[in-house]
Amino acid sequence: MELSVTNLNFSYTDKPILKELSFSVRDGEFVSILGPSGCGKSTLLNILAGILKPQSGQILTNGQEIHGISGQFAYMPQNDLLFPWRTILDNVCLYGELHQRKEEMKEKAGAQFARFGLEGCEDKYPHELSGGMRQRAAFLRTALCDAGIFLLDEPFGALDVITRGDMQDWLCELRTNLKRTILLVTHDTDEAIYLSDRILILGRPGEGIREEICISEEHRTRDWLYEQGQLRARIHRIIKFV
Ligand SMILES: Nc1ncnc2c1ncn2[C@@H]1O[C@H](COP(=O)(O)OP(=O)(O)OP(=O)(O)O)[C@@H](O)[C@H]1O
Numbered sequence: 526m527e528l529s530v531t532n533l534n535f536s537y538t539d540k541p542i543l544k545e546l547s548f549s550v551r552d553g554e555f556v557s558i559l560g561p562s563g564c565g566k567s568t569l570l571n572i573l574a575g576i577l578k579p580q581s582g583q584i585l586t587n588g589q590e591i592h593g594i595s596g597q598f599a600y601m602p603q604n605d606l607l608f609p610w611r612t613i614l615d616n617v618c619l620y621g622e623l624h625q626r627k628e629e630m631k632e633k634a635g636a637q638f639a640r641f642g643l644e645g646c647e648d649k650y651p652h653e654l655s656g657g658m659r660q661r662a663a664f665l666r667t668a669l670c671d672a673g674i675f676l677l678d679e680p681f682g683a684l685d686v687i688t689r690g691d692m693q694d695w696l697c698e699l700r701t702n703l704k705r706t707i708l709l710v711t712h713d714t715d716e717a718i719y720l721s722d723r724i725l726i727l728g729r730p731g732e733g734i735r736e737e738i739c740i741s742e743e744h745r746t747r748d749w750l751y752e753q754g755q756l757r758a759r760i761h762r763i764i765k766f767v
């Protein structure tokens with residue numbers, strides 16, 4: 526599914542956070558959004574998901590303008606938002622339950638619990654899990670949605686480096702097998718280089734996209750390459766520039 530954002534304006538107070546922001550994402554493309562803390566990344570995803578209303582601007586999916594909550598997006602917000610009164614399995618299957626497909630989703634989810642390191646946690650409640658486990662459960666819940674565009678806000682921030690690598694590979698599979706369009710917010714430059722077709726670097730609030738970097742196929746590898754190191758250093762210079 527294609528996404529197109531045109532002249533988006535948003536502010537919480539009199540200070541603009543997003544100003545005339547425009548960009549588009551192709552069908553099946555993987556785009557990462559990087560930028561300094563507080564520049565408006567989560568705000569942007571909240572607007573796309575329909576949780577916040579922009580003051581002006583247009584959002585189109587496959588050429589159709591959308592307003593508010595549209596059902597086109599599977600959203601994993603920065604804080605995991607698991608419901609404390611539901612078990613992990615019931616949290617993960619929420620989407621299926623909302624669409625009257627609870628049993629089918631339970632089967633699908635059950636097959637993934639081990640892969641996500643959550644075996645034995647089906648009947649536990651969120652407060653009984655570690656931060657990393659809760660984050661994996663929230664990611665699994667999002668991954669099981671049928672929506673065309675995935676909005677992921679630092680989905681792996683709380684994970685140890687090994688598990689994070691596994692989840693990144695899982696995300697790669699999701700993208701290849703299910704052909705989803707993915708918008709990922711991350712602070713991890715190497716993660717962005719490994720996963721993305723394109724990286725958008727946002728500047729300070731209201732500044733917009735400072736630079737756009739296309740990542741070629743050969744750089745999406747875990748074999749550490751000199752060029753990836755160069756790319757990482759370049760991205761850091763762009764983010765730090767004030
Ligand atoms: N509800 C709110 N009311 C007022 N200002 C807000 C609100 N939420 C966020 N902000 C401000 O808007 C700016 C953008 O916030 P946002 O959460 O989008 O940043 P971010 O780029 O996601 O940062 P981080 O990388 O730290 O998650 C920040 O300066 C923040 O202080």
Ligand SMILES: [Mg+2]
Pocket residue numbers: 566567568603678
């Ligand atoms: Mg954020």
